[in-house]
Amino acid sequence: MGPEEEREVVETLRSGWITTGPKAKQFEKEFARYVGARNALAVAHCTGALHLALWALGFGPGDEVITTPFTFTATAEVMGYLGIKPVFVDVDPGTFNLSPARVEEALEGGRHRRVRALLPVHFAGHPCDMDRLLAIARQYELKIVEDAAHAAGAARYLDGRGLTRIGTVGDLTCFSFYATKNFTSAEGGMITTADDALAEKIAVASLHGMNKDAWKRYDTTGSWFYEIHDLGFKYNLSDVHAAIGLAQLRRADQLMHRRAEIANRYSSAFRACEVLQIPYAETGIEHPWHLYVLRLKPDLLRIGRGQFVELLKERGVGTSVHCIPLHTMHYYQRAYGYRNGDFPVAEDIYNRCFSLPIYASMSDEDVAYVIETVLSLAGENRR
Numbered sequence: 001m002g003p004e005e006e007r008e009v010v011e012t013l014r015s016g017w018i019t020t021g022p023k024a025k026q027f028e029k030e031f032a033r034y035v036g037a038r039n040a041l042a043v044a045h046c047t048g049a050l051h052l053a054l055w056a057l058g059f060g061p062g063d064e065v066i067t068t069p070f071t072f073t074a075t076a077e078v079m080g081y082l083g084i085k086p087v088f089v090d091v092d093p094g095t096f097n098l099s100p101a102r103v104e105e106a107l108e109g110g111r112h113r114r115v116r117a118l119l120p121v122h123f124a125g126h127p128c129d130m131d132r133l134l135a136i137a138r139q140y141e142l143k144i145v146e147d148a149a150h151a152a153g154a155a156r157y158l159d160g161r162g163l164t165r166i167g168t169v170g171d172l173t174c175f176s177f178y179a180t181k182n183f184t185s186a187e188g189g190m191i192t193t194a195d196d197a198l199a200e201k202i203a204v205a206s207l208h209g210m211n212k213d214a215w216k217r218y219d220t221t222g223s224w225f226y227e228i229h230d231l232g233f234k235y236n237l238s239d240v241h242a243a244i245g246l247a248q249l250r251r252a253d254q255l256m257h258r259r260a261e262i263a264n265r266y267s268s269a270f271r272a273c274e275v276l277q278i279p280y281a282e283t284g285i286e287h288p289w290h291l292y293v294l295r296l297k298p299d300l301l302r303i304g305r306g307q308f309v310e311l312l313k314e315r316g317v318g319t320s321v322h323c324i325p326l327h328t329m330h331y332y333q334r335a336y337g338y339r340n341g342d343f344p345v346a347e348d349i350y351n352r353c354f355s356l357p358i359y360a361s362m363s364d365e366d367v368a369y370v371i372e373t374v375l376s377l378a379g380e381n382r383r
Contacts, residue, residue, distance in 0.1 A: 001244075004251065008243035015239075020207065023239035027246050028190070031175075034249060035152075035167030037192035039199035042242060043206055046149045046176035046189040048235035050119075051078040053145045053172040053191060056201045059084050059116050065145075066106060067119040068098045069325040069338075070346040075121055075147050076326055085336060087112050088327055090343040094280035096123040096293070099345075100132035107140055117143040122151035122166060124291035124322070125182070126281065130169050131159050144170035150290035151175075152182055153256050157284040167192040177245050182259065182288050182360075183252045185245030188237050201230070208232035258360040259289040262367055266292055266356060269371040275300045275378045277352075291322055294374070295352040302381045309354050315373050319354045 012023055024042045032040035043049050059065065061083030067075055069088040076086040089102035098120045106112055118137055120128040128146075137144050146166065148154070152175050154166040167173045172195075177188035193199050204210065209232025248255070267278045277295035281287050296305055303311075309319050325346040327338035341347070356370055 002247075004247040005244050008247045009240060012239050012243040018240050019238050020236040021239045023242040023246065024237050027185075027237070027242040027249070030246060030249055031190055032192065034252065035165045035192060037167050037173075038194045039192060039196065040167075041191045041193075041199060041202050041206065042237040042245075043189045043191060043235045044237055045178065045187055045235075046147070046174050047074040047078060048206070048233065049174035049176075049189040049191045050074065050145070050147060051081055052202050052205060052233065052235060053174055054078060054082055054084065054117070055205065056198050057117065057143055057145070057171070062114055063116045064112055064114045065117045065119050066098075066103055066112070066115055067147075068121050068123075068346070069327040069332075069343050070096055070123065070323055070349065071121045071147065071326065072149070072323055073326060073329070074149075075119065076332070080335070085114075086326075086332075087115060088338065088343060090345045091123075091349070092129075093345050093349070095126050095128075095282070096349055097121065097126060097128045098133070100129055100136060103133070103136055107136070115140070115142060117145055119145050119147060120170075121147040121149070122154055124279070124293055125150045125154050125288040126279075127151060127154045127156040127166055127285050127287075130156065134158075134169070143172075146170040146173040148173050149176035149178075149181070151288060152177075153252055153286070153288040155286040163286070168194070171195065172198065177241075177248075182256055182290055183245070183248035185237070185241040185248065188241045188245055205230060205232045206235040208234065255360040256288045258362075259358055260287070262358050262362060263287075263289040263292050265367055266294075266358075266371065269375065270294065273375060273378055275382060276374070289358060291355045292358040293322060293353050293355050295349065296354075298352060300383055301378075302383055305352055305354060308377065308381070311377055312354075312373060315377070317357065317370050317373050319356060321350070321353060322355050323350070325350050 028040045028042050064085045064087045066087045070091045079086045089106050092099045148166050151166045158164045173192045175190040177185040209228045209230040211227040270276045326332050332338050
């Protein structure tokens with residue numbers, strides 16, 4: 001956070017308008033321009049965006065949606081709100097993204113005849129293989145709702161379209177501006193879509209199903225009267241949050257450039273270390289590097305991932321683990337019958353991975369210390 005964010009927030013506070021209003025509308029317009037989307041709708045968080053997207057498509061009890069188990073719970077959690085069954089398939093061992101081959105197997109097997117959509121997650125910011133997923137969706141007449149919580153600013157080359165920003169590919173794309181994201185509004189999310197009818201439906205539903213923007217009731221063009229036309233939710237984004245998001249959006253490419261510099265330094269330093277496996281970044285993409293995920297090679301180490309992470313913490317390097325596969329969680333096993341061992345690639349990644357610090361305000365000295373500490377710990381515990 002810097003002076004730009006402070007100015008935007010103070011301006012908003014002094015305007016007397018702090019809930020959903022002109023700043024939120026401006027954020028929508030500028031984000032739509034940034035990703036090249038026809039419509040962008042600001043909401044309270046990405047969880048709400050995913051819920052609204054699936055709801056707007058009319059999915060409900062008995063329907064199924066194919067997604068990845070290697071994600072945060074919000075991806076599948078929102079399906080439970082609507083009575084949808086999440087159908088997990090395993091991930092690609094390089095990108096950690098939804099495997100198109102496993103998607104095809106699930107659809108060809110005949111067990112999942114109620115699948116209505118694919119919900120790929122662009123893990124760590126690495127864009128999924130959207131050409132193949134789009135082809136599968138066309139073949140089986142499925143919708144695509146993208147979880148782009150990690151992927152604001154990401155792009156990849158698509159057949160016939162060239163370099164294409166995430167946010168303009170699937171039927172609906174859901175973004176997160178949570179505090180840890182590449183650019184943030186502290187809390188917040190966005191939905192992009194080319195479908196005007198879906199955009200209008202979501203805009204109304206995001207604020208209680210009212211027939212007009214509630215903030216207009218309080219300006220000179222508005223009226224006290226409103227009508228409820230449909231089921232609605234409380235998923236609107238305040239102008240205070242949108243003000244932060246606007247300032248951050250204007251610096252988005254600068255912030256992501258710094259993340260890419262850090263990721264490149266990490267990979268250059270760790271590539272030659274036999275006990276570490278660096279992230280895979282294929283050609284033909286623009287990777288925003290929301291996460292930098294290393295994997296250990298346990299057969300070459302005397303300690304496991306858990307102890308490695310704890311020792312890093314003791315030496316002043318905070319890490320996290322992304323992600324704990326959902327099919328190993330008690331709720332998903334109880335509600336849907338999943339079991340440990342169902343998705344071995346996701347489990348192998350989880351058992352060996354940890355995420356290093358990567359954020360735009362890291363100094364070169366910070367980065368050097370992380371590199372030195374990881375390599376020292378790896379060397380000390382080599383078999």
